[in-house]
Amino acid sequence: MTESSVRTNLYVIIFGTHTRAGKIFDLCLIAIILGSLLVLILESIPDFNAQWHQQLRYFEYGFTLLFTVEYMVRLYCSPHPKAYAKSFYGIIDLLAILPTYLSLLFPTVSFMAVVRLIRVMRIFRILKLVRYLQDSNILMRSLLMARRKIFIFFSSVSILVTIFGVLIYVIEGPEHGFSSIPKCIYWAIVTITTVGYGDLVPQTPLGQGLASLTMLLGYSIIAVPTGIITAELSKEMNIHRQLVKCPNCSQTGHDSDALYCKHCGSQLADPDKRVVSGTPPQR
Amino acid sequence: MTESSVRTNLYVIIFGTHTRAGKIFDLCLIAIILGSLLVLILESIPDFNAQWHQQLRYFEYGFTLLFTVEYMVRLYCSPHPKAYAKSFYGIIDLLAILPTYLSLLFPTVSFMAVVRLIRVMRIFRILKLVRYLQDSNILMRSLLMARRKIFIFFSSVSILVTIFGVLIYVIEGPEHGFSSIPKCIYWAIVTITTVGYGDLVPQTPLGQGLASLTMLLGYSIIAVPTGIITAELSKEMNIHRQLVKCPNCSQTGHDSDALYCKHCGSQLADPDKRVVSGTPPQR
């Protein structure tokens, strides 16, 4: 086995998803990612960390070693190492190992916030999982197709929230905790999204009236994004029906499993040969 | 009347739902289940339990006796007693009577939590009601058909919630109550689902900004599961498509305005004479 064939084999296993070995590799990687996230989470629990600090460190070094090997092998077997290193997944793979090495390089940093920041930067490893959510394409595409409307929707919400925030600032004022406009806008968002923490609450009758208006508005405009996405999604789901056309009467709207035109009874193109471009070619 | 015919009759009454006697049996059973749940709930109210403890005990023994008899008779009249005992409903029926016998067997257990646990295990009796929610099939089926998309959706939500939880952990930190990552993830779930208890609240401007982002995101992605289920449900509700059958190849799934079978091209029954019974026969 030449070096070149080793590289090709490794490439098929590591980057591909269709071979048996490739699938096993993917499952192992998912398990390792989830394991390393678990270590990160357990480390943040004070009691747990006090008792098992050393063991968690060892696990962390082990996972980092595995990810380092994975990154090296990906660089080695990729036909275009530079392109991989610069791609979204290449950067994610690098970000997944950097924090641990950083914390080893600067072990004497004692400013707690920085230590905590570097430590939790390992959370980027979760993005390695995105690779395995390929089927999220339909959802992504409907979101993309609706992006103009979503932008308008968010602009309108921003304007509304600013106006309501300023109004409550005037009505309630700093004496009831509404001490600055940004805080009041935060209150308006908490209210219009129906979250309602209750840390900032209107106390004058006028303020309660304004809050009621904000809630009812939020309650009814919750329908707008729902309607937008539903409409886009059902359009997306019907897309293949529009792509099958009868060669005789030229009518569309046939199901993807239809063999004969439902309007004139003439034979349709072979379903297997039809280009039902529901799923665009993957990277 | 031979023993065999007694068994058959009992089987029809207890397992069947179409005879008059069977329906009366079902209604009685539902009443007994609801009664036993009421006893369980009343028992948990300290004041009420203090005053009526003895009477509640007697009721409880009575209900357990009735469920025991029901279980015995089901075992007796079922043509495959073993299969019944191992089935979902068989296990539920057994779980419904076990806790009371357990509490009788170990009356001297004084560890409060265990007593409470055993006592409330009787709640499994509520699952006996599921038998009577047969019509929930349409809902169940749409959920099943959308399970891939729901899985992707929940994976995405999990990833989002973990990222937001870690970010708020770094921004707010233990000094404002965000003392560990699991707790922060709990906060992120409370926020993204718009529940908003208010027990954990961001107190720095940066944290409030992050919380606002989380809320708006949660507010807009509430549309995604809604859209998924709506699309699946309206597909499922096109039940009449399933009722138009081709006289030649016997396949279903034709549109209500189809003239020819989309599978074999032979002519369908005249759309006007077709029985498009919107509602499938009810039990």
Added chain:
Amino acid sequence: MTESSVRTNLYVIIFGTHTRAGKIFDLCLIAIILGSLLVLILESIPDFNAQWHQQLRYFEYGFTLLFTVEYMVRLYCSPHPKAYAKSFYGIIDLLAILPTYLSLLFPTVSFMAVVRLIRVMRIFRILKLVRYLQDSNILMRSLLMARRKIFIFFSSVSILVTIFGVLIYVIEGPEHGFSSIPKCIYWAIVTITTVGYGDLVPQTPLGQGLASLTMLLGYSIIAVPTGIITAELSKEMNIHRQLVKCPNCSQTGHDSDALYCKHCGSQLADPDKRVVSGTPPQR
């Protein structure tokens, strides 16, 4: 003008809604109802009531007198006074005047709660407004058509909420405020509907995990009733399309303003003479 013609005229004005006089009568009645509700609400504000008690009383007596006259006239001019008195609106009209007369009959009642109860019973006057929400029929009908599914949905929610309530009762227990199962079920409802008051909050990690599960479940099943109603509503809104049939090719699905069949081009029935029974005959 005979007495009979006076009765008929009054009937047309008071019960009818199409004449000019009838419309003016309706608008006046709506104004009086809203006015009497305003008096009720103002009376409940301690400061306001202390200052304007006497004036509010006079207004209240005036409104009651007007409603009494209205009730008398309705009884007088209705062709079937008994049927009116027993109908839904007849009972509402009676309930609207009773509380004030009751409070006049028993002026010395000093038990505050009873006084408050009798006073606020005047709220039933709000139901007099329902008469003017005739267009709520489409909404009502979709709700009625979906009632089986809504029943199943609420049964499932009840079962879920009971199970989650019992589980949190076992996990958190009375020491964290979850002192009885009904209170825990209340917590589960507060959580699953994403209201989240924050008066009862899980404090153990296990309880917070269970709460997270409850929220995510509530967040995703919010889609189910939405999906049900949307599907019913869009079916209801398309109903007239199914009722117009082409006399030549017998195809349906024409818009309500279509003059010619879109499939064969032959003339459809005159839109004005078509029976588009979208709105069933009202009482």
Added chain:
Amino acid sequence: MTESSVRTNLYVIIFGTHTRAGKIFDLCLIAIILGSLLVLILESIPDFNAQWHQQLRYFEYGFTLLFTVEYMVRLYCSPHPKAYAKSFYGIIDLLAILPTYLSLLFPTVSFMAVVRLIRVMRIFRILKLVRYLQDSNILMRSLLMARRKIFIFFSSVSILVTIFGVLIYVIEGPEHGFSSIPKCIYWAIVTITTVGYGDLVPQTPLGQGLASLTMLLGYSIIAVPTGIITAELSKEMNIHRQLVKCPNCSQTGHDSDALYCKHCGSQLADPDKRVVSGTPPQR
């Protein structure tokens, strides 16, 4: 270049949106509006204002000057200055500059609330942004078309909320904070919209039962506005129906599979050759 042509040129740049200069002018204006809003928001933060008070004042005067110049130029180059001054945007443009001049005219006003009110009236500048949300038309139109149903929906919610508010007022009473009916209606709105601040919480079992009912009702009727808007929106999105025009009677609104005009019966263009441009030309 005559004065007239200068005016025309200015008009095209300032009121038009299609020329290069017009687009640059619009972008600058948006930046200035956002900048002036930022100044307003920063001014409201006590710490920030204490330190940078003078600088913020200078910025504010600068923005006001720019808006004044813009208003003057618009008045100057508009062909109908009076019509512009009285139009929605004309009034907004005037309101955007008035508050600052008012605060200069009355510098000695020391009543804090009035100062704050005048200062935040500058928030109306945000409405200048509405000019640039032209594409919100589809959303606006669906809301307008559904306005009857939305009115019925809000009337029903108002009635429900009043009834629930009065009921909780009777059940819980002033001793648990439910001190007047308006406050109780506020509680009912907070609950039915699933906001749930937690500032007013039922404390009796009966009150908690009523609250549970309110929540479940709110949870299920959230579907109604969603359903209404979704149905209207998807109708609105069938925009290609508006693009198929009959060659004989010039009427639109034909289904994409229609062969004959539904209004006059004449043959439509061949469906395959029709330009069904799903997205109308963008600006």
